[in-house]
Structure formats: structure tokens, C-alpha cells
Amino acid sequence: xxxxxxxxxxxxxxxxxxxxxxxxxxxxxxxxxxxxxxxxxxxxxxxxxxxxxxxxxxxxxxxxxxxxxxxxxxxxxxxxxxxxxxxxxxxxxxxxxxxxxxxxxxxxxxxxxxxxxxxxxxxxxxxxxxxxxxxxxxxxxxxxxxxxxxxxxxxxxxxxxxxxxxxxxxxxxxxxxxxxxxxxxxxxxxxxxxxxxxxxxxxxxxxxxxxxxxxxxxxxxxxx
Numbered sequence: 001x002x003x004x005x006x007x008x009x010x011x012x013x014x015x016x017x018x019x020x021x022x023x024x025x026x027x028x029x030x031x032x033x034x035x036x037x038x039x040x041x042x043x044x045x046x047x048x049x050x051x052x053x054x055x056x057x058x059x060x061x062x063x064x065x066x067x068x069x070x071x072x073x074x075x076x077x078x079x080x081x082x083x084x085x086x087x088x089x090x091x092x093x094x095x096x097x098x099x100x101x102x103x104x105x106x107x108x109x110x111x112x113x114x115x116x117x118x119x120x121x122x123x124x125x126x127x128x129x130x131x132x133x134x135x136x137x138x139x140x141x142x143x144x145x146x147x148x149x150x151x152x153x154x155x156x157x158x159x160x161x162x163x164x165x166x167x168x169x170x171x172x173x174x175x176x177x178x179x180x181x182x183x184x185x186x187x188x189x190x191x192x193x194x195x196x197x198x199x200x201x202x203x204x205x206x207x208x209x210x211x212x213x214x215x216x217x218x219x220x221x222x223x224x
Contacts, residue, residue: 006048014026022036023035023037033046033072045070046058051071059092067115075103075104075110158185159189159194160222162197166207174205174206195215196211197209198212
């Protein structure tokens with residue numbers, strides 16, 4: 001695959017900006033591209049063959065000169081490229097930078113976002129989900145990033161509580177397990193049986209399976 005040179009990006013960007021009434025020059029001081037229109041603040045564009053941390057570092061540095069700074073890269077193809085573009089646009093917005101892509105086959109220049117202050121919208125639903133997961137975890141089982149067997153989720157923590165109770169009580173109704181363990185979803189967890197830890201005795205009644213005994217040995221330390 002041929003290496004893309006930054007000079008290949010300059011001509012389409014220059015033409016695009018000149019079409020909007022800017023006077024455009026390259027390699028002005030530390031900036032790759034500078035565009036000036038009448039008495040407006042200058043526009044600075046940093047060109048790179050691909051998104052990189054270095055490109056964003058350069059863009060942030062140019063914000064010390066003007067508020068109107070863009071990073072520009074060649075436009076790619078495919079799902080992976082689109083995913084990368086979306087992530088990099090999100091990052092650029094948080095940094096106050098604009099994003100431009102150039103399609104080298106025909107010189108098409110596309111502005112994906114403009115520079116400006118950014119305040120991410122908070123999702124009350126996602127926050128509630130995070131706090132619910134926090135509350136479900138027993139203690140702090142993922143200290144240091146993982147347990148002996150991997151990360152402990154709130155769901156597994158609840159399943160472990162049910163398994164530990166059945167290990168002591170024997171077969172029991174789901175409603176009683178829920179009350180004794182403080183896990184409201186106990187019946188659903190035992191019925192769905194994602195880990196194979198529970199055997200159904202009769203409707204609404206469950207006991208610990210052989211796999212459940214193994215699960216308690218492997219994960220019992222999570223419950224403290």
C-alpha cells in the first residue's frame with residue numbers, strides 16, 4: 001500500500017478553503033495550514049496520514065494560537081474505518097477540535113465537526129445502571145482489576161448469594177431464597193441458570209447442582 005504524504009492532503013484542503021473566501025498558506029510557523037479571511041481569527045489545520053495521538057497533541061498545541069483548529073486525515077473505507085472515525089470525532093469534540101477528512105480519489109473534503117466548547121450530555125439511564133451494578137457487587141471483589149477467575153459482575157455476585165444459601169438450606173422456593181439473600185431476582189436467576197449452578201426440583205423450587213458446588217468452590221471467596 002502506497003504511503004500517503006501530507007502534501008497530498010494540502011491541495012484539496014486549500015481548494016476547499018479558498019472556495020469559502022480564505023487566503024490559504026502552508027507551513028506557516030509550526031502550523032501545517034493557515035487560512036485567513038478578512039479580520040476573522042485564523043483557521044489552523046493540522047494534516048496527518050492517519051489519526052494518531054501525535055495529531056491530537058498538535059491540534060491542542062495550536063489552540064494556544066486560535067480557537068479554530070481542525071485535524072485532517074485521508075478518508076478511509078469499511079466498517080472499521082467508520083468506527084474509528086466516530087471515536088476520533090468524539091475525542092476531537094471533547095478537546096475542542098474540528099475534524100476534516102479528504103477523499104483522495106476525487107479531492108472531496110468533508111467537515112465532520114467544527115471546533116468549539118464541548119459538554120457531554122449525561123445519561124441518567126446509564127448512570128442508574130452503573131449505580132445498580134455497583135450496589136449488586138458484594139464488597140470489592142475486583143480489586144486490582146480481576147479475581148482468580150476473572151471479573152465479577154453484579155449478576156454473578158447475586159447468583160453466588162443464591163448458591164451459597166442453597167448449599168446450606170437445600171432445595172428451596174425462589175421467593176424464600178430472594179428474601180433470605182436480599183436478591184429480588186433470585187427466582188429468575190435460578191430459572192435462567194446461566195452458569196448451570198441450579199437444578200429445578202419443581203415449579204418455583206430449586207437446589208444447588210453439582211456445577212453449583214464447583215462454582216462455590218471457585219468463586220466462594222468473592223462473598224467473603
